[in-house]
Amino acid sequence: MSQPAPFFKTLLARPEAVLLFVLVAELVFFSAVGRNFNTADNFANIVRHSAEIGLLALVMMPIILTGGIDLSVGSLLGLCAVLFGVFTHEWHIATPLAAALTLVVGAAAGGLNGGLITGLRLPPLIVTLGTFSLFRGLAEAITKGTMTYKDFSPAFLALGHERALGLPYQGWLFIAIAVAISVLVHRTTFGRSFQAIGFSPEGARYAGLPVQRRIATTYVLAGFVAALAALVFTARLRQARADAGSGYELQAITAVVLGGTSIFGGVGTVGGTVLGVACVAVLTTGLKLIPAIALQGIGSELGSLLTGALLIFALAGGVLAKSLAARRARRQSLAKPQPQPIT
């Protein structure tokens, strides 16, 4: 949390401290074992390959903070990629305008999720499971399952391939969105409401907070950034396909939860999410650079296996640390002075 609050320190510092340790361990290990791991090119490569999932994780975080979930962001990425192709190739709209239109469609699709969840009070898991299929199905219907859009303008493709100050463009985009989300969550009343809703939706309502509007905001934001990720994806692969972003939603959720955000809502930081994204990105890319693994071609399989293990160990470790802290607190409370009125 942005304030120096001992409560949040004890509650949140732990999972992040563990993650930082894991990240450093990964970097040291792959530097020693991996081929060409410690190069600027490889670093750029890691950023390129994880920017889209990273973006989705950043907007998944506020949703999970409110106690919700969005399974549809990966499918929406696919739909937006295809729509961007339609806008540029079939409707012959200029690229900047097509990109803007794609972002609007993404936000509207997020609004559909948010509207169903808050308007009809349906569970987020069910609504976004529905739109998960709906968005992907639409994308496949538009491309009839086979068509891909290619030949985008070079200026647009630069988004996926050029660097500025050594960092790929999408890396800068990720940083910008991370800062924006972090400010939103930790420095504004929006984030405060997300947290209150995550801890107790009823309690937030009794405090007069605009609970439904705040919840809807998180899904609109997710839709908008999913569209942004679709543009990045299209620029990186130089093509727009209906299967773009398949399974990304689960990887984004993994990064958020790994980053210390409670799946039950209320607890979490954007910084933790960034660390979670970095841990997964370095792990999955680094494995492919170990000669023995690269030779067998099992890098991505091993990557998802170890990501899963990391998630479970991080959560188990967090629970363990919490119970140890609770035990220590109990012991200390025996000697602790009673609270006095502040005068």
Place this chain on the structure above:
Amino acid sequence: MRALKEVSFDLHAGEVHALLGENGAGKSTLIKVITGAHQPDGGRITVGGVEVSQLTPARARALGIACIYQQPALFPDLSVAENIALRLEKTSAWQRVRWAEIARRARELLQRIGAEIDPATEVRELSMPEQQLVEIACALGAGARIVIMDEPTASLTQKEQHLLFAVVRELRAQGVGVIYISHRLEEIFALADRVTVLRDGESVGTNPVAAINEASLIRMMVGREVSAIYPPAESAPGEVVLALCGVGCAAGGVRDVSLEVRAGEIMGLAGLVGAGRTELARILFGITPADSGEIILHGRRVAVASPRIAVAAGIAYVPEDRRRHGVILEMPIAANMTMAIHPRLFPGAWLRFGAERALALDYIRELAVKTFGPEAPGGSLSGGNQQKVALARWLATQPKLLILDEPTQGVDVGAKGEIHKIIRRLAKDGLAVLMISSDLPEVLGMSDRIAVMRGGTIAAMLPGHSDAHTVMAAALGQPGKAAA
């Protein structure tokens, strides 16, 4: 706090024994002890002349003790016969289901209590009283000798009540002992053989119904001294802040409520549990908006459709359920205190941690909240201090009308006195206060006027210096007889 103190209670076979008492007098606790849900920490329980120790729910059932609750706990998708069979039969997993036997037994049990219900009906198609009858049939089938009925008529119509009474009389004729809990005095006189009154966890007395009248029953229920000392009223009520004209909400069971609360006035809202007091507060705060009538605040009609609108209009509500609604336990005290004033304290939605901390420290001082500091989570405080945080959140909104729902429930004596002083001070400063309380001495000691609710509407409007007897009589719906 002891919920029960040395209560003696006996029940004969073939008797209806009524149990009467105010909210919190210990009726529920006594029932929990009898059904084995709670372990008594002293005394003896004897069933059929045999002393039982270590009563558990399972052993209580085996001894023939059954409890019929207001909300029957049946499986709605199964038939009546299946529900009865599930309760009664100890079957192994692979035993064949004998449908004919199950239906025959259900029909027999339902006939025994004179209920005309087809055993093949799905329970979801039954009305509430019919479901209660199924519960009673289950109890009989399990060989119950003692049947406890906890306010069984609370949601019944007149006709359904008569049906239920007939069943209770039938049970009595068959030699079953019935413990009958009700707030409705007329039922007790119509049905019971003896009545025991509980007050503050103690038995005030057991009398044959034939030897007692309603007035003396009410006296037994309330007859205690106002022990706590309440701060004296200092304010003279000013202009009308809140006026309600025929306000109702079908979903909340509130109808045709009209009252006025003035600036500087503490209006006590008394009544029994289920009389519609919290429901009225929820209407005023926009949680379950009114569907009829007018809410007028400072002469202007307000459509309170949501808590946000209520807050904007200057209505503040400190809810009854502090831990679920009043305070977010996981969040810091400061965040809790500023939660209802985000737009004012944080212009442009930017959090200002310095201003928040300063405001929290002010209220911590002003209300003497015992805490390590504004960053401590709400859950780290005692009940009374949590209540002060909930109060601070709403005082920060500078409301015109403050609704307090059981402001001192579960609060220790010291904090209770402090909260009373705070409420008085607020009234003196010109706030209109609507105070819901089940604590009769509190209502009497704090209120300038007392509105008594019964059956979802205002049953009586009494002056603040009324006595406990009058208020309780109005809450029970016996104003004429009680005054005699």
